[in-house]
Amino acid sequence: MDQDSERARFVDAHWAKLVQRVQMVMPIADELQSSGMLEWEPYCKIRAADTNQEKMRELYEVLHSGGDEVKSAFYSSLEKHEPSLFRDLGSTGHHTHSEKTHSSEISPVIHKYMKRICSEYQYVTEYNSLPGEHVLLSERFTQPLILRKHRDRKEREEEICSSGERLQQVLSSRSSGDSVHLSSLFDPDDHGNSPSSVILQGNSGNGKSFTVQKIMMDWASGDFYKGRFDIVFHLKCKEINRIPGEKSLVEILSCSCSLSSHEISQILQQSPEKVLVVIDGFDELKLTQDINDMSAHTDLLQKAPPVDTLCALLRGRILPESFLLVSSRSTATDTLSNLLKGPQRFSEIVGFSEKGVEEYFQKFFQNEELFREAYTYVKANETLITACSIPVVCWIICTTIQERFKYGAGATSGLETTTSIYVDFVCTLLEHHCQGLSQSVPTLLRSLGQLAERGMQEQQVLLDEKSVNETISDPAGNPFLCKFLFKRRIYQETMFSFMHLSFQEFFTALYYVLLDEEESLGKLTRFFDDIFTKPAVVQFAFGLLNKDVRFTLKKHGLFIRPKTQADLKEWILKKIKSQNQGCSLFSETVLVLHCLYELHEEDFVKEAMGSWKKIDPRGKLLRKRNIEYGKLLRRTDCCALLYCSQCCQSIEEISNLYLSSEDLSMILPELHKFKEARLTIRGPSDSDLGELIYALARGQTLSSQCVRVSIYRSLVLSINKEPSSFCIEIGRHPHPDLLSFSLTFPHSETINIDWTRLFQIIIHQRDSDALLSFLYSFSNLKKMVMSVRCLTEMWSVWTLKLTQNCPSLTELT
Numbered sequence: 001m002d003q004d005s006e007r008a009r010f011v012d013a014h015w016a017k018l019v020q021r022v023q024m025v026m027p028i029a030d031e032l033q034s035s036g037m038l039e040w041e042p043y044c045k046i047r048a049a050d051t052n053q054e055k056m057r058e059l060y061e062v063l064h065s066g067g068d069e070v071k072s073a074f075y076s077s078l079e080k081h082e083p084s085l086f087r088d089l090g091s092t093g094h095h096t097h098s099e100k101t102h103s104s105e106i107s108p109v110i111h112k113y114m115k116r117i118c119s120e121y122q123y124v125t126e127y128n129s130l131p132g133e134h135v136l137l138s139e140r141f142t143q144p145l146i147l148r149k150h151r152d153r154k155e156r157e158e159e160i161c162s163s164g165e166r167l168q169q170v171l172s173s174r175s176s177g178d179s180v181h182l183s184s185l186f187d188p189d190d191h192g193n194s195p196s197s198v199i200l201q202g203n204s205g206n207g208k209s210f211t212v213q214k215i216m217m218d219w220a221s222g223d224f225y226k227g228r229f230d231i232v233f234h235l236k237c238k239e240i241n242r243i244p245g246e247k248s249l250v251e252i253l254s255c256s257c258s259l260s261s262h263e264i265s266q267i268l269q270q271s272p273e274k275v276l277v278v279i280d281g282f283d284e285l286k287l288t289q290d291i292n293d294m295s296a297h298t299d300l301l302q303k304a305p306p307v308d309t310l311c312a313l314l315r316g317r318i319l320p321e322s323f324l325l326v327s328s329r330s331t332a333t334d335t336l337s338n339l340l341k342g343p344q345r346f347s348e349i350v351g352f353s354e355k356g357v358e359e360y361f362q363k364f365f366q367n368e369e370l371f372r373e374a375y376t377y378v379k380a381n382e383t384l385i386t387a388c389s390i391p392v393v394c395w396i397i398c399t400t401i402q403e404r405f406k407y408g409a410g411a412t413s414g415l416e417t418t419t420s421i422y423v424d425f426v427c428t429l430l431e432h433h434c435q436g437l438s439q440s441v442p443t444l445l446r447s448l449g450q451l452a453e454r455g456m457q458e459q460q461v462l463l464d465e466k467s468v469n470e471t472i473s474d475p476a477g478n479p480f481l482c483k484f485l486f487k488r489r490i491y492q493e494t495m496f497s498f499m500h501l502s503f504q505e506f507f508t509a510l511y512y513v514l515l516d517e518e519e520s521l522g523k524l525t526r527f528f529d530d531i532f533t534k535p536a537v538v539q540f541a542f543g544l545l546n547k548d549v550r551f552t553l554k555k556h557g558l559f560i561r562p563k564t565q566a567d568l569k570e571w572i573l574k575k576i577k578s579q580n581q582g583c584s585l586f587s588e589t590v591l592v593l594h595c596l597y598e599l600h601e602e603d604f605v606k607e608a609m610g611s612w613k614k615i616d617p618r619g620k621l622l623r624k625r626n627i628e629y630g631k632l633l634r635r636t637d638c639c640a641l642l643y644c645s646q647c648c649q650s651i652e653e654i655s656n657l658y659l660s661s662e663d664l665s666m667i668l669p670e671l672h673k674f675k676e677a678r679l680t681i682r683g684p685s686d687s688d689l690g691e692l693i694y695a696l697a698r699g700q701t702l703s704s705q706c707v708r709v710s711i712y713r714s715l716v717l718s719i720n721k722e723p724s725s726f727c728i729e730i731g732r733h734p735h736p737d738l739l740s741f742s743l744t745f746p747h748s749e750t751i752n753i754d755w756t757r758l759f760q761i762i763i764h765q766r767d768s769d770a771l772l773s774f775l776y777s778f779s780n781l782k783k784m785v786m787s788v789r790c791l792t793e794m795w796s797v798w799t800l801k802l803t804q805n806c807p808s809l810t811e812l813t
């Protein structure tokens with residue numbers, strides 16, 4: 001095969017990957033255009049396409065019609081503009097000069113080092129791993145979303161405040177659909193320039209260390225940076241802090257890897273421009289003096305305090321030709337940037353996109369059924385799915401659910417509350433992501449709470465440096481805060497925030513429940529009177545009262561006074577009382593359900609539900625103003641309702657409940673507990689309705705039940721008290737002649753009827769003959785009330801026949 005056709009086969013074989021990963025489409029297109037391989041019209045189309053992927057698809061049209069010659073020209077351009085991607089894909093058999101020399105020059109020492117890295121880095125130890133337990137990195141690592149852009153103040157605010165799908169939209173608008181791939185962190189920019197150092201910023205728990213491990217593993221297995229870096233070293237700042245005495249760079253490197261000082265020194269001197277040093281956790285580096293005062297030695301072998309030696313490397317005094325990749329939390333990025341040699345590139349691990357969360361769950365469970373159950377459950381909870389964009393939260397949630405599965409429970413059956421996941425997150429960061437805190441945990445958490453509350457009162461998510469410094473003793477070392485630099489005219493402005501608004505809400509709730517006696521009630525009640533602006537804080541406050549949560553907090557020296565617990569419980573009972581009087585709003589009813597869910601205390605939930613005479617998300621107030629009409633319960637609201645119903649034997653009444661068909665199936669097992677229920681179901685199938693009736697018929701309380709179900713815009717079904725009677729009012733369109741239709745039979749009969757078939761005939765078939773013959777099969781039909789648009793001959797004959805065929809029928813109206 002000649003070179004052109006071989007290159008063309010390469011392009012064809014890797015096309016799918018190329019579409020996803022080529023970033024330098026325009027420089028390649030420019031080159032093809034100026035060499036006459038690309039006409040002006042397709043060139044304009046490529047230029048006009050929004051994303052790199054769309055540009056690549058446009059380009060494919062040209063390559064396809066241009067044949068091997070054009071594909072070969074594209075191959076050459078790719079080699080030039082996307083060297084690392086090109087190397088990852090392995091190129092054709094026609095090696096470039098640098099590749100040939102690289103492979104032949106890799107010394108046995110480096111080979112041995114690579115093998116060692118592979119065997120060491122292939123595993124990850126989890127926070128709860130027992131000795132010797134680990135998981136394979138390849139089976140757990142999920143590509144996070146990495147952005148290169150600095151976002152301005154408005155954009156950051158939007159990211160912090162958005163949740164669920166909205167957050168996904170916001171993030172994908174930031175990345176125009178593309179995330180930076182790990183292998184392209186050092187790729188040339190639009191001008192063809194590569195950076196000497198790359199900053200990899202990320203919040204605590206967002207996966208900086210995990211990503212660094214993946215980069216090391218991929219380099220050592222030959223997947224990344226082949227030919228570009230002969231050797232990659234990995235330094236952890238927290239370990240450098242612990243190295244005693246004075247050390248040269250060579251000695252520091254040898255402390256952290258399997259190579260001897262002599263071997264390292266030889267490698268570094270041989271080809272320093274092929275060395276990458278990955279430095280993890282710059283924020284943890286204990287800088288003892290002003291970075292500008294540190295001795296700036298330039299010798300690989302010169303000894304100095306380890307932190308000074310590292311700073312000399314960062315500044316480019318030692319090994320100026322080498323490349324650096326430095327990870328840091330945002331709280332230290334400005335210091336890092338002042339220190340780091342240039343040209344620098346900024347990149348940020350934003351966390352998992354929605355697709356990433358799904359992939360993580362899939363990898364974690366490695367079982368389609370368990371994955372589906374867990375993911376569906378979490379996806380329905382907007383707060384949790386939003387928090388899942390933080391990888392460590394994904395780990396906490398999956399680990400918790402897996403534990404449930406292990407004991408035979410489903411994901412939904414009593415999964416930890418949202419608050420308990422937040423508490424686990426805080427504990428995980430305190431235990432595994434905090435080095436030598438400068439203050440006690442209770443003081444730290446209280447001050448965070450105070451800061452959060454101040455922000456909530458002022459409706460701010462971006463907190464100014466002054467307030468932060470007044471409240472928090474060491475903001476830079478705080479894993480719960482993020483720091484941003486914004487341009488403001490000719491200045492820079494520093495702001496802080498919590499990782500997301502929900503964490504600010506969580507810390508506010510923590511602050512309130514930890515207040516002492518005098519302050520507590522006043523603040524709480526004042527705050528709770530205004531719950532509509534901060535419902536999440538109220539929910540978290542109830543979640544923090546949960547027994548297990550209190551136990552966890554106690555371990556960290558945080559106590560919630562019994563009086564606070566009693567006050568909050570009293571407050572919710574009062575809310576229920578006012579709901580009984582019809583003064584309810586949809587959001588308030590739902591909030592009460594969520595508070596009870598978050599509290600997760602069966603006895604109290606039973607008491608509260610027992611006092612709730614009428615659960616009506618659309619109480620008097622709303623009916624008058626006709627607002628929030630027809631608001632559907634969300635899946636997460638149904639989970640709360642389900643839990644609250646599970647705690648009780650029977651509940652008085654639920655009204656004006658708008659449900660989707662899936663949510664109906666979720667609460668169906670508990671529906672028989674409601675003495676009276678008025679539901680509106682959006683788009684139910686015939687079998688949903690059938691299932692509904694069976695579920696009610698199976699329930700012990702049916703004889704005293706009154707259930708009225710409106711099938712959105714079309715059909716109202718009501719089940720009344722003894723004797724069981726089903727009234728089906730046909731709404732606007734289903735049946736051309738039949739207006740309403742009510743059947744009465746003994747309770748025992750309800751279970752024997754094929755309800756699904758009946759609904760199918762009435763709603764879909766609309767066939768009067770089929771309906772008649774179906775009714776004949778009811779051996780115990782006692783009463784039938786029917787209203788037709790016009791009593792035609794057909795309907796008269798039909799009713800006569802029915803009286804003849806149903807001997808049990810005593811009343812026909």
Ligand SMILES: Nc1ncnc2c1ncn2[C@@H]1O[C@H](COP(=O)(O)OP(=O)(O)OP(=O)(O)O)[C@@H](O)[C@H]1O
Pocket residue numbers: 140141142143144202203204205206207208209210211281329360391392393395433479
């Ligand atoms: N890309 C990923 N794929 C799968 N799991 C991840 C990923 N990133 C992070 N995790 C999970 O999150 C945990 C925390 O990640 P990691 O320790 O890398 O965070 P970090 O950003 O280094 O935090 P810190 O700044 O506090 O040191 C990991 O132990 C792992 O369970």
